[in-house]
Amino acid sequence: MSPLDLLLEPLQYDFMLRALAATVVAAIVCALLSCWLVLVGWSLMGDAVSHAVLPGVVLAYIVGAPFALGALAFGLLAVALIGVLRDTSRVKEDAAIGIVFTTLFALGLVLISVTPSQTDLNHIIFGNILGVSDGDLIQIGVLAAVALAVLLVKRRDLTLYAFDPTHAFAIGLSPRLLGAILLGVLALTSVVALQVVGVILVVAMLIIPGATAHLLTDRFGRMLIIAPALSAASSVVGIYLSFWLDAASGALVILVQGVVFTLVYLFGPRHGLLGRRMARLRAARVG
Template identity: 80%
Template sequence: MTPLDYLLEPLQYDFMVRALVTTVFAAVVCAVLSCWLVLLGWSLMGDAVSHAVLPGVVIAYILGAPFALGAVVFGFLAVALIGVVRDTSRVKEDAAIGIVFTTLFAFGLVLVSVTPSQTDLNHIIFGNILGVSATDLIQIGVLAAVALVVLVLKRRDLTLYAFDPIHAHAIGLSPRRLGALLLGMLALTAVVALQVVGVILVVAMLIIPGATAYLLTDRSGRMLVIAPVVSAVCSVLGIYLSYWLDAASGGLVVVVQGVAFALVYLFSPRHGVLGRHLTASRRRAAAVG
């Protein structure tokens, strides 16, 4: 079998084409958002919101409402509860995040276990990218487009908020509103990624691309290009590997992204562990010579 056959054979199946397109949608919007999550140090918040949306998605399913609505409601509920616990007790923010998101996630698991359904709701937890229908593809595409357009249009304000919220406030921007906007986009993006990797692995797609780009460049504008490109390439490769290895698609998407991060962590010219070592060695050799 030639390399071209390996590339084209999966495309003969409609479910593989839908899986690839859906995965790219999710990878791009998650990667763009991940840049600000990394810059703000909101990895734990991303973990909290991505897990806390589970009961909202299940309740929305029960009521026949859009998944995005339930996710956004519970995303903001999680943030509000974290703030209440942090501000009204001796518990610090990291502990408050852990308490709230694990409780809401567990509540979601209970709802999944007791909700009568003709479909397997476990796909919300573990993802079901190969089972994406044409209707699901349209819904995911619309949600991803909305989140991506908002993030691109507000990229300057969000970047200023990430680097210098005091200056942002001084020129008339509201850090509170910008933070709320990011949290809203986080909840919406979590819904987009649910179909691909499920609730458990959503946080990986929300953090790894931004962290990878952060090690490759010092400029936020370049991060917003590098992160989605790396994420999309890794995601497509993960889907292809899942086809040929007959393995979990969502898991392989995240594994490939993790491998890409590991390579950048080691070999990035300026910020990689080995890259810095080689640069320092060359400088010492040049100084001696």
């Protein structure tokens, strides 16, 4: 089979076209948000929100509501609970995050175990890229468009908040409001990626692209280009590998992203482990 056949054969199937479209859209919006999450240091918050949406999805199934509605509601609820617990007790933020997301995730698992269902709800946990319907694709596109619009409109304020919240406050911005906006977009983006990789692997799509881009450049504007580009490319490669290897699609998408991060970590020209050593050796020889 020629390389062209390897490339074109999967595109003959509608489910593959929908999977590619949904994954690329989710990868781009997650990667953009990940740039801010990495700078603010909210990796654990991304983990919390992505896991906390599980009971919302199950409850939405029980009452016959859209999955996205329940997931978004519980994502926002998790953010609110973390804030209340942090601000009204001696519990620090990292502990509050751990308490809220593990409790809500456990609630979701209990609901799945006791809910009689003709549908295998495990796809909520592990994702179901190849099962994306036209309706799911429209839902993903609309939610992603809203998240992207907020990030683009507020990008300067959010960037200042990420780098220097004290300065943001000094010029009249509200760090609390900007943090709330970022958390709201995080909840929305978690819902976008939920259908693609499931609640367990969402955090990888929210962290790996931004961390990879951060190793490649010191300029935030370039991060906002590099992260979605690498994430989208990794997603396409992962989907193709899943087709030809008959393996888990969501897991392969994340695995490819992890491999790209590893290569950048080792061989990145400025911040790569081996790249820095080679630069020092060249400098020593010149000196």
